[in-house]
Amino acid sequence: MTRRSTLGARNRGIPEATVARLPVYLRALHTLAERGIVTVSSEELAAAAGVNSAKLRKDLSHLGSYGTRGVGYEVQYLVYQISRELGLTQDWSVAIVGLGNLGRALAGYGGFASRGFRMSALLDADPAIVGERINGLTVEHIDKLEQVIADCGISIAVLAVPASAAQPVCDRVVASGVTSILNFAPVVLTVPDGVDVRKVDLSIELQILAFHEQRKAGGPAGVEQEYLEAVDGS
Amino acid sequence: MTRRSTLGARNRGIPEATVARLPVYLRALHTLAERGIVTVSSEELAAAAGVNSAKLRKDLSHLGSYGTRGVGYEVQYLVYQISRELGLTQDWSVAIVGLGNLGRALAGYGGFASRGFRMSALLDADPAIVGERINGLTVEHIDKLEQVIADCGISIAVLAVPASAAQPVCDRVVASGVTSILNFAPVVLTVPDGVDVRKVDLSIELQILAFHEQRKAGGPAGVEQEYLEAVDGS
DNA sequence: AAGCCTTTGTGAACGCATGCACAAAGTCGG
DNA sequence: CCGACTTTGTGCATGCGTTCACAAAGGCTT
Ligand SMILES: NC(=O)c1ccc[n+]([C@@H]2O[C@H](COP(=O)([O-])OP(=O)(O)OC[C@H]3O[C@@H](n4cnc5c(N)ncnc54)[C@H](O)[C@@H]3O)[C@@H](O)[C@H]2O)c1
Ligand SMILES: NC(=O)c1ccc[n+]([C@@H]2O[C@H](COP(=O)([O-])OP(=O)(O)OC[C@H]3O[C@@H](n4cnc5c(N)ncnc54)[C@H](O)[C@@H]3O)[C@@H](O)[C@H]2O)c1
Numbered sequence: 001m002t003r004r005s006t007l008g009a010r011n012r013g014i015p016e017a018t019v020a021r022l023p024v025y026l027r028a029l030h031t032l033a034e035r036g037i038v039t040v041s042s043e044e045l046a047a048a049a050g051v052n053s054a055k056l057r058k059d060l061s062h063l064g065s066y067g068t069r070g071v072g073y074e075v076q077y078l079v080y081q082i083s084r085e086l087g088l089t090q091d092w093s094v095a096i097v098g099l100g101n102l103g104r105a106l107a108g109y110g111g112f113a114s115r116g117f118r119m120s121a122l123l124d125a126d127p128a129i130v131g132e133r134i135n136g137l138t139v140e141h142i143d144k145l146e147q148v149i150a151d152c153g154i155s156i157a158v159l160a161v162p163a164s165a166a167q168p169v170c171d172r173v174v175a176s177g178v179t180s181i182l183n184f185a186p187v188v189l190t191v192p193d194g195v196d197v198r199k200v201d202l203s204i205e206l207q208i209l210a211f212h213e214q215r216k217a218g219g220p221a222g223v224e225q226e227y228l229e230a231v232d233g234s
Numbered sequence: 235m236t237r238r239s240t241l242g243a244r245n246r247g248i249p250e251a252t253v254a255r256l257p258v259y260l261r262a263l264h265t266l267a268e269r270g271i272v273t274v275s276s277e278e279l280a281a282a283a284g285v286n287s288a289k290l291r292k293d294l295s296h297l298g299s300y301g302t303r304g305v306g307y308e309v310q311y312l313v314y315q316i317s318r319e320l321g322l323t324q325d326w327s328v329a330i331v332g333l334g335n336l337g338r339a340l341a342g343y344g345g346f347a348s349r350g351f352r353m354s355a356l357l358d359a360d361p362a363i364v365g366e367r368i369n370g371l372t373v374e375h376i377d378k379l380e381q382v383i384a385d386c387g388i389s390i391a392v393l394a395v396p397a398s399a400a401q402p403v404c405d406r407v408v409a410s411g412v413t414s415i416l417n418f419a420p421v422v423l424t425v426p427d428g429v430d431v432r433k434v435d436l437s438i439e440l441q442i443l444a445f446h447e448q449r450k451a452g453g454p455a456g457v458e459q460e461y462l463e464a465v466d467g468s
Numbered sequence: 469a470a471g472c473c474t475t476t477g478t479g480a481a482c483g484c485a486t487g488c489a490c491a492a493a494g495t496c497g498g
Numbered sequence: 499c500c501g502a503c504t505t506t507g508t509g510c511a512t513g514c515g516t517t518c519a520c521a522a523a524g525g526c527t528t
Contacts, residue, residue: 017515023441027420041475050422054478054517061477069476069523086441087448094440101339106436108335111420117440156443179450180443182436186261186345188284196446198439202340202416205432206328206351207257207320209390209414212430214321216413251485275505288487288508295507303493303506 014085018059022082024049025056029079041072093120093154095178097169098161099129099139102184106158107134120152125165142169149176156180163187170197248319252293256316258283259290263313275306327354327388329412331403332395333363333373336418340392341368354386359399376403383410390414397421 028048032040042060046053060066060073063085067073083089094117096103106112107122122139124130130141140148148154157173159166159181166185173181174195183189183199191197214220262282266274276294280287294300294307297319301307317323328351330337340346341356356373358364364375374382382388391407393400393415400419407415408429417423417433425431448454 015515019442019445020438022445023435023438024422026441028422042477043475048422050424052517054519055515057475057477058516065477067476068525070474070525072475084454085445087444087454088441089454090448092440092444092447101342105335105339109436111437112440115437115441116444117437155447156440180447182439182443188258188262188282190284194450196443198443200434200436200439201257202343202434203345203349203351204254204257205416205434206326206346206390207260207322207349208253209416209430209432210321210326210350211253211256211319213326213389213414216428220318220321220323249484276507277505286487288489289485291505291507292486299507301506302495304495304504306505 014062018062021059022086026082029075033075039072040075088116091116091118092156093118093152094156095121095154096158097123099124103160121148146176158182160184248296252296255293256320260316263309267309273306274309322350325350325352326390327352327386328390329355329388330392331357333358337394355382380410392416394418
């Protein structure tokens with residue numbers, strides 16, 4: 001007796017918006033599991049994840065028919081299915097390039113390991129940083145990049161280098177075989193087809209908040225007059 | 235002669251997707267300005283920002299008619315208009331709550347000040363951290379939250395506290411008058427209407443990358459068999 | 469065994485975002 | 499001053515994502 005419906009459902013094409021929410025559901029499910037909860041309805045899980053329950057059900061329906069009508073979803077089983085879909089049943093080796101303020105914080109963070117991401121390599125160009133031990137790992141010189149990536153089987157790299165170094169470093173990690181990049185530098189990276197880039201830009205987040213904040217306070221006040229003052233001339 | 239078209243255009247309702255891209259355009263424009271470039275076409279700016287040029291033009295058209303046909307956009311003028319729309323012609327005071335690994339990195343980052351965000355207050359609950367000086371600021375005890383927020387006129391808070399503390403801390407900063415929150419803790423925050431929350435979740439970013447990475451390698455391999463093994467029983 | 473009750477999975481409608489393609493607008497050389 | 503050329507601003511079509519609403523499905527009680 002196989003539990004998963006063999007027909008339909010598994011489209012092979014999961015919408016990007018759904019993929020972005022699966023980790024949120026997964027986190028909510030883990031929290032429920034810790035509390036010993038065995039079964040959860042779409043309504044409850046949606047509330048825990050902060051989304052509409054119809055959206056949740058549609059999202060899950062892309063993975064298969066894993067619920068039971070009149071009951072809900074079995075927490076553990078759903079955890080497994082989402083994990084599998086996201087590729088978290090295997091561990092991923094990750095390299096961090098740039099061990100400055102931000103890189104250090106990331107390297108020392110425990111929340112990655114618990115989700116199947118192992119920080120396997122730390123790389124920096126600064127001789128003063130190379131050799132340092134952070135969270136049990138030794139920082140290697142960036143010249144060993146190719147070697148380290150091959151040795152550790154790394155396919156995901158985190159870039160925490162200055163903006164000016166980001167594209168060159170990106171080119172190198174891509175040339176070394178990395179096909180997924182998480183970029184913290186405030187630049188638009190150019191990569192070949194087949195390489196995924198996701199960016200995290202904290203300044204942008206603050207600017208978006210500022211926009212809405214300004215709206216609450218009555219919208220942008222500036223008129224033409226102000227520009228002339230601002231540029232201080234003409 | 236006023237430069238900005240007085241009619242239409244300024245809808246007061248800028249699409250959220252556009253708002254999220256304006257900071258990217260702004261960054262590209264700053265880079266161009268540094269190189270001494272005075273005028274830029276939508277095609278060039280779009281390339282620098284990594285978007286489609288039609289999208290760029292439509293985005294900018296929401297702010298007004300700031301281009302010149304046959305020529306393009308004046309870099310400085312566009313910088314000013316976007317800055318004004320985003321609310322960056324004024325400075326914003328920001329509080330950081332939680333000065334652990336991540337909070338420290340943020341507090342020490344220079345890229346915020348240059349975009350009009352001043353880190354005005356650092357708050358933590360740990361007596362060992364309170365009193366410490368980071369980047370010229372003294373870490374205050376979380377008990378002074380209300381007072382500090384009022385004194386510094388803070389409306390934006392960054393939460394870099396553990397997941398378990400995030401909601402309580404959130405409630406407190408909201409009660410103190412903060413109406414915009416940037417949250418790094420991996421939890422869904424509940425806030426009253428009128429308060430904006432943006433989340434940055436690095437684990438989620440990695441999980442999304444893992445999903446696509448797995449796809450490149452041939453899709454999720456698991457079948458029912460594997461679940462039974464995984465739960466190790468039954 | 470039958471009917472009631474709960475909850476899923478999805479069809480359909482709607483709204484937002486994207487990108488093409490082009491007319492209108494403006495520049496610039498002659 | 500004119501005509502050719504460039505580039506903007508936008509109408510329109512298309513596709514994606516969200517939400518409502520409900521029939522079908524399954525469990526549970528009697
Ligand atoms: N710190 C923050 O809170 C923060 C916030 C937003 C964005 N960022 C961005 O994240 C990136 C890192 O920020 P940070 O504060 O850690 O900067 P940082 O200057 O403290 O660290 C950068 C590190 O990269 C290393 N590096 C430089 N060039 C390199 C190269 N070619 N190869 C390998 N390593 C190299 C440096 O030696 C340094 O250790 C920057 O692009 C920054 O704009 C940081
Ligand atoms: N460090 C990372 O790279 C990273 C990555 C992803 C997510 N996060 C998330 O960011 C948050 C912070 O991460 P971190 O690594 O800096 O953690 P951390 O434990 O190093 O720092 C947390 C800080 O918050 C303070 N704190 C705890 N309770 C508080 C309270 N009630 N009021 C005020 N301060 C309080 C602690 O004293 C500590 O200084 C966590 O939620 C974490 O899950 C961190």
